[in-house]
Amino acid sequence: MAPTDTRLRTQAEITARVKALEAMLIEKGVLTTAAVDRLAEIYENEVGPQLGAKVVARAWSDPDFKARLLADATGACAEMGIGGLQGEDMVVVENTDTVHNVIVCTLCSCYPWPVLGLPPNWYKAPPFRARIVREPRKVLAEDFRFPIPDSVEIRVWDSSSELRYWVLPRRPEGTDGLSALALEALVTRDSMIGVAPVAAPAS
Numbered sequence: 476m477a478p479t480d481t482r483l484r485t486q487a488e489i490t491a492r493v494k495a496l497e498a499m500l501i502e503k504g505v506l507t508t509a510a511v512d513r514l515a516e517i518y519e520n521e522v523g524p525q526l527g528a529k530v531v532a533r534a535w536s537d538p539d540f541k542a543r544l545l546a547d548a549t550g551a552c553a554e555m556g557i558g559g560l561q562g563e564d565m566v567v568v569e570n571t572d573t574v575h576n577v578i579v580c581t582l583c584s585c586y587p588w589p590v591l592g593l594p595p596n597w598y599k600a601p602p603f604r605a606r607i608v609r610e611p612r613k614v615l616a617e618d619f620r621f622p623i624p625d626s627v628e629i630r631v632w633d634s635s636s637e638l639r640y641w642v643l644p645r646r647p648e649g650t651d652g653l654s655a656l657a658l659e660a661l662v663t664r665d666s667m668i669g670v671a672p673v674a675a676p677a678s
Contacts, residue, residue, distance in 0.1 A: 523592030526557050528662035530590060532655050535646045545569060557589050568632055569643040575623050576642045577669030579607045580634040587639040591664055607631060619670045641667050647675035
């Protein structure tokens with residue numbers, strides 16, 4: 476089963492249901508195609524993982540900003556004009572050589588939308604929410620093909636409606652000479668959830 480699937484339905488089935496629901500709401504006049512397109516545009520261009528990637532790239536390159544980000548993520552993001560709904564109170568936790576962090580919301584799907592966009596389906600699925608807390612090393616290795624060495628401590632952070640966590644991933648080796656844009660391109664949503672590494676650029 477892929478990480479995007481659930482025990483109840485596959486990603487393809489979920490996508491088909493969403494499209495059918497969208498068509499029905501438009502047909503009944505509840506939504507317009509323009510409204511749907513605008514919502515998609517917001518999460519593709521105005522909020523989402525591309526903004527989180529900008530924050531990560533700056534933190535990798537600017538030690539003072541990184542210190543502010545770890546001390547007050549909401550305030551540091553606001554310096555870059557990033558914030559808003561579902562991002563009022565954010566905490567960033569840093570991955571290091573000895574500690575790996577992963578986030579979850581065990582109650583529902585609380586998530587820092589301004590920097591990560593909408594939560595993926597697997598993040599909301601009960602199997603992930605239950606298992607990542609009990610057996611994070613196994614879930615990362617088996618479901619996400621991201622094995623964490625036994626020598627590295629794994630910390631699982633439970634987001635809530637009051638406090639939303641996200642991860643400052645480790646900067647990959649061999650990226651010292653990269654520009655901010657090149658660094659941003661390496662950072663993915665999953666790396667900021669903690670279920671994937673940041674891959675070094677292809678040589």
